[in-house]
Every structure is written in structure tokens, then in C-alpha cells.
Amino acid sequence: MNPIVDPLQGDFPETIEEFLQFGNMKCIAFNRRGTLLAAGCANGTCVIWDFETRGVARELHDKDCTAPITSVTWSKCGHHLLASATDKSLTLWHVVMDKKIARITLQQTPLSARLHPGGSPTPSICLACPLSSAPILVDLNTGSTTVLPAFVSDNGNTPAPNSRNKFSDGSPPFTPTAATFDKYGDLIYVGNSKGEILIVDSKSMKVHAVIPIPGGTVVKDIVFSRDGRYLLTNSNDRVIRLYKNLLPVKGSREEIEKISSSNNGYENHYEKLKVNGASCLDISCEISDAIAKIPWKTPCFSGDAEWIVGASASKGEHRLCIWNRTGRLIKILEGPKEALIDLAWHPLDPTIVSVSVAGLAYIWAKEHVENWSAFAPDFIELEENEEYVEREDEFDINAFVDKAEEQMINEDEYVDIETFDKDSTFSDLDVCDTEELIYLAAIPIPDTPDEQPDKCLGSSSKLEDSNHSGSPSSMDAVQNGQAIPPASSPMEVDNSTAEEPAQAANSKRRRRLSVKGLELKQAEKGKKPTAKNKPNGKSPGSNGKQVEPVNGNSSAVDDEATEDDDI
Incomplete structure (x- = not known):
């Protein structure tokens, strides 16, 4: 392998910062700005992450698709x-409205699909690469498909059937083809199983x-850089090839027609x-x-096309290799012992998601060192x-006054908050016809306030029951008619909960006042306790039993009643 050059000369990821988890994710893609x-996922759901906050902003689920x-x-x-x-389905979603716009079913399973890079408000044309046939252009509005030429005969500009590789029953072999649009969708670059790149008018x-x-050999992947000046191919001969696009980025169709x-x-x-x-x-x-003959998977460019990253396709390896445009190996990133299935480089930052x-989606970023x-x-x-060395005027009043006058702000100066400076990363040619979606407002999910306390109450009730039931001191206290000492932690419950474990586990926790507390509460309202609350001169206890008054004082209760005060 090529010698590793100084890794400090470039700005690229170094270590795993964190990982994202939502079901079983299979493929990923950044938007143009890298904010989303x-x-x-494996269950047919598409999830959209806010990459700035690492939170889920949308969950797009189609009930018709579970594949x-x-x-x-x-x-x-x-x-x-x-x-x-x-x-075999293609589904177009409106991200903001969380709405399915179109759903098309093809004759074969699409391994990949790309929307036309035009800036129309609602895209209608996409390029799909089926499992074992030529790429096709799909109209999402009508469902019509157009097969692209994948082979060229020696005599004419017609697709040539690959009859020598057909099976005995005449069915086509498993030869997936790769295809991609150029920057503006004027041309389509198709890689076939004969080891050729065809440039087709879209x-x-x-x-x-x-x-x-x-x-x-078979072309497995074909990728354009963001600026449209470079092209990557990944073939079955385990070689990644970098091509320079000689056609102009804008107006490539007119130029190739002249040629x-x-x-x-x-x-x-x-x-x-x-x-x-x-x-x-x-x-x-x-x-x-050249030594290990490692097969590569999902190669891609960095946002500025200065670096190329490829993943090892060996079984059980999560290894990323980064090269510069001259083909020199810059850095090798070793991940967990899990095979890698997809890869994406952030459009702006030195960040990779694998x-x-x-x-799981692992986020590779630069290793930050604290700078005080x-x-x-x-x-x-x-x-x-x-x-x-102290300055002569360091502690003079005039020095501070002069410094404050220099920092005075003109409050009458007009501040423009409407116009904004253009991002130098994006050229004027990349301006969309409609307003670009940069951030997506997340839909908040309301929390159930009583759900978590109930769970804690139920688990604590069971814990206290097991602790008191197995404790000899608690059994002796119950047999002798003594009260169990009050709970010392908020997770513990009162004695009445222990007597009814089946109901207390699912019930809400409420405050229960003692008889003395009831009298004080009613006294504040200007009322006195009625005789209805004390029939036959007895006071109700916390366990539903009547307790005899002590020394003629109807407000006195035994230790069991006072046990039910609020914790």
C-alpha cells in the first residue's frame, strides 16, 4: 500500500465522536447544506435527523411499504x-408536510435511485439502477419508464445484448449496473458489466x-464530486479510479454534441x-x-473534492481509508467490529457518517483538544x-476612559437584518429556484406526566413489599400491633400500599392527610369537623378501621393513622 503521508496536512475525521440509533438503519444521505x-431503515421507515442537534426531526412511514x-x-x-x-417501490416524500406524493412499483428491485438535480419545485424524474438490468429513467408523475442503453455494438448506437453471460434459461445474469447524473442532469454516466463508462444524453x-x-470488469459504483469536476468508479477488480471531467460543468450537453x-x-x-x-x-x-487486495465499498468525495474515502468490503471490518487526489494514502480509520454497508461525507465539515x-450510524469527526x-x-x-512589567498608565483613570470611548457603538447606525452574505462554499450556479430547506422544525412529542411516576411507584412498592415481608422485625411489628417506621426515601411508600400491593402497583400516588391534618385544613376554611366524620365517637384510621379515642380526645389517633402523613 502507498506510504502514509503526514496526517496533519489536511482537515479530515480522526475518531468516532458518537453514534445514532433508530431501528435498523441501512442507508444514509446528507442534504446539500449538511444540516439534515x-x-x-429495515422496516421501510425513513428517519430524518437534525445533524446539528443529533435529534430526530421527522419519521416518514408508509403503511404500504414494510420492506x-x-x-x-x-x-x-x-x-x-x-x-x-x-x-420494487420508489416513494417520493414531501419532507416538510410529512406527506407521500408518489409511489411507483418497478419490475425489478432498485439498488439505488437518484432524483434529477434540476431545481424544479417538485421533482418528477429519477434515475433508478435495478438489480440485474440496465438503468431506467422513471417519471414519478405518470409511472412511465425509459430504459437507458447499457451496451453499444460495434456497428451502431444500439444496446447490445450480453448473450454470452446469459444463463441456460435465457434469463439475464446478476450484473448490477451503476449510473449517475452529472451536476446539472444534462448527461448520464452509465457503468456496465463490460468495464465501460457510457455518456448518455438524458x-x-x-x-x-x-x-x-x-x-x-463490472463497474459497481460511479460517483460525481459536488463541483462536477471529478468522477469516481469502483470496479470488481478492487481498484478505485479517479477521472477528471474534461467537459464544462455548465453546458456539457452542447459541448459533447459538438464533439x-x-x-x-x-x-x-x-x-x-x-x-x-x-x-x-x-x-x-x-x-x-496491492498487497492485501482489499475490495472497496461505497467510495465518495469530501465536500471540497480534496479527499477520497473508501470502505473496506472485507467481512467483519469497519475500516475507512482516506486518500488525496493524487492517490496517496493519508489516514486509516478503524471502527468497531461490524461490517460497513454505507458511507457519506458531510458536504461542508470534515465529518463522515458510516x-x-x-x-447504527457512526459519526467520525476531528478530535478536539481544549484550548483555554x-x-x-x-x-x-x-x-x-x-x-x-507594569505600564505607567495602567491604573490611570484616563486610560480606561479613552478605551471606553473607542468601544462606543453608534446606536443610530442602521443594521441590516434581511440580507445575508453568500456562502463561499456554494457558487451562484447552485442557487435553487425555490427557497431551500436548511433546518426542519421537529414535531414535539408530549410526555405523559404520570407514566414514569407510576412505573417508579409500582417498582418501589414491590421492592418495599419484598423488604418488609422478609424482614423479621417488620413481621414482629405487625403481629404486635405496632406501626412500621415511616419510609425515609421518596421511592418508598406508606404502610397502606403494602397491604394492597395489587392495586397500589397500578394506581396514582396521592397525598393522604391525617385526622389532625384534616382538622387544621378545615379550621383554615372557617369550618369545624362535623360529626359525620366521627361516627360513634370513633375516628377513621388510614386502613379503613375505626380507632377508639384516647382520653376522650376525638382528634387523637393511634400510630397507624399518623403513619399515613405525606412523605
Whole structure:
């Protein structure tokens, strides 16, 4: 493997900061700003995390879909989310309204799906890569599909059937294809099982160029950088290849039509497409492990396309490798002993989110070191003691007055709170036609106030019953008619709860006043205790029994009655 260069020269993740857990997550995707993280789960649910607070902002659940989600993708403005599932379905969600807009069922299971990168308010076109057939364009409004050409014959611009790899019954083999839009959706880059990259017009479905990949093996992944200048491919020969896009980012369709319109003196149409491909993509570097021959999984770019990250596809490994654009290995990140199934780099920050086979999303970030000088702007850290020299005017009043006058703020100055500075990370060409969704207001779930206290009360009641029932002193006290000492902790309950464990475990905890407390309470209201509360000269006890008055004092009660005071 390539030697590791100095890891301090770049800004990239170093350690696992925390992990997210919601069901069994299978795939993830960031929005354009990196403020929201969408994840598809094994039960067909899509959950959206607020990546700033690490809280769940939305839970999108379709009752018609209970199959595992294979991919999730955001629209350009972030208002819509597309999810593909193993039940051959494509579901388009409106994130803000928590509403299902469209649901399409395909003939084969889509391994991945991507929305057209156009800035329309409601996206209607998506690119799906089925399990064992050519990629297709799907109209989410009508449900119509258009098959993209995955192969080119030597004589014409038509799809060539791969008959040599068919099974005996004539069915196509398991050869998944990869495809992706360019930055603005004018062209589609298709990787086939013959080790070729086809550049297809997204409107006319015409193949403009063919780029043969060294090795000629199946292309598993094909990814564009955010700026549209670089392209990544991952093949079955366990090599990640980096290509530089020679076409202009804006207006690529017009440029490639000019290239394909010239004959260049080639009579063979296939040879002409290969020449056109040389004018579209230029291979920059090849990344591989020459010693261990590790297969790679889900490679992607960093937000600024300065770094490339790939995950080891070996069984039981959670290893991330980071390279620069020249192919030099920068850092290796070792995770838990759980296989990795998906990966995403934050669009702006040096943060990576990886999904394990256990369904957890691990967040890789830089390891922060406390800097005490950040708490005060004039604080200076000293390596050793230094002698302080006092200034002549340090404690003069005039010095403080002059300093305060310098810091005076003009209160009459106009402050503009409507306009904002443009983010240098995003170009003017990335402006959406509609208002972009950056943050999502979470829907609060009201807490049940009595649910947790009831549980604590029930568990504490059982605990006290077991403690008192097994205690010899408590048994002797009950037999001798003595009262059990009052509970010393809020988790303990009174003696009446111990007598009725079946009802106390499920009942709400209420305050119970003693007879003396009732008299004081009624005295405050200007009333006296009535004889109805003391029939036959007896006072009611806490356990429902009548207690004889002591020395003619009707307000006196025994120790059992006073035991039921509020704790």
C-alpha cells in the first residue's frame, strides 16, 4: 500500500465522536447544506435527523411499504426525499408536510435511485439502477419508464445484448449496473458489466461517448464530486479510479454534441465513441491495495473534492481509508467490529457518517483538544513564568476612559437584518429556484406526566413489599400491633400500599392527610369537623378501621393513622 503521508496536512475525521440509533438503519444521505441526515431503515421507515442537534426531526412511514430501504436521496432544494425499497417501490416524500406524493412499483428491485438535480419545485424524474438490468429513467408523475442503453455494438448506437453471460434459461445474469447524473442532469454516466463508462444524453437517450476502463470488469459504483469536476468508479477488480471531467460543468450537453458531430475520420462508430470518450474523461489515478487486495465499498468525495474515502468490503471490518487526489494514502480509520454497508461525507465539515450492519450510524469527526486561550481574547498561554512589567498608565483613570470611548457603538447606525452574505462554499450556479430547506422544525412529542411516576411507584412498592415481608422485625411489628417506621426515601411508600400491593402497583400516588391534618385544613376554611366524620365517637384510621379515642380526645389517633402523613 502507498506510504502514509503526514496526517496533519489536511482537515479530515480522526475518531468516532458518537453514534445514532433508530431501528435498523441501512442507508444514509446528507442534504446539500449538511444540516439534515436522512436514513432508510429495515422496516421501510425513513428517519430524518437534525445533524446539528443529533435529534430526530421527522419519521416518514408508509403503511404500504414494510420492506428494507435500499437508498435515500434528497432533491436539490431539500423539500423532497426519494426512497427505494426491496419491494420494487420508489416513494417520493414531501419532507416538510410529512406527506407521500408518489409511489411507483418497478419490475425489478432498485439498488439505488437518484432524483434529477434540476431545481424544479417538485421533482418528477429519477434515475433508478435495478438489480440485474440496465438503468431506467422513471417519471414519478405518470409511472412511465425509459430504459437507458447499457451496451453499444460495434456497428451502431444500439444496446447490445450480453448473450454470452446469459444463463441456460435465457434469463439475464446478476450484473448490477451503476449510473449517475452529472451536476446539472444534462448527461448520464452509465457503468456496465463490460468495464465501460457510457455518456448518455438524458433527453434523447443517445450515446455520445464510451470510455473503456482498464481491466474490463463490472463497474459497481460511479460517483460525481459536488463541483462536477471529478468522477469516481469502483470496479470488481478492487481498484478505485479517479477521472477528471474534461467537459464544462455548465453546458456539457452542447459541448459533447459538438464533439460527437465531427467524424474525425473514423468509419467504425464504436471507435469514434471511444475517441469521443477520450475527450470527455481523463484518468487521474488508480487506488488499490496491492498487497492485501482489499475490495472497496461505497467510495465518495469530501465536500471540497480534496479527499477520497473508501470502505473496506472485507467481512467483519469497519475500516475507512482516506486518500488525496493524487492517490496517496493519508489516514486509516478503524471502527468497531461490524461490517460497513454505507458511507457519506458531510458536504461542508470534515465529518463522515458510516452505517454498520448492526444498523447504527457512526459519526467520525476531528478530535478536539481544549484550548483555554479561546475563553478570553487576551489570554496568553505561557510555557514558563515571566516577570510582569507594569505600564505607567495602567491604573490611570484616563486610560480606561479613552478605551471606553473607542468601544462606543453608534446606536443610530442602521443594521441590516434581511440580507445575508453568500456562502463561499456554494457558487451562484447552485442557487435553487425555490427557497431551500436548511433546518426542519421537529414535531414535539408530549410526555405523559404520570407514566414514569407510576412505573417508579409500582417498582418501589414491590421492592418495599419484598423488604418488609422478609424482614423479621417488620413481621414482629405487625403481629404486635405496632406501626412500621415511616419510609425515609421518596421511592418508598406508606404502610397502606403494602397491604394492597395489587392495586397500589397500578394506581396514582396521592397525598393522604391525617385526622389532625384534616382538622387544621378545615379550621383554615372557617369550618369545624362535623360529626359525620366521627361516627360513634370513633375516628377513621388510614386502613379503613375505626380507632377508639384516647382520653376522650376525638382528634387523637393511634400510630397507624399518623403513619399515613405525606412523605
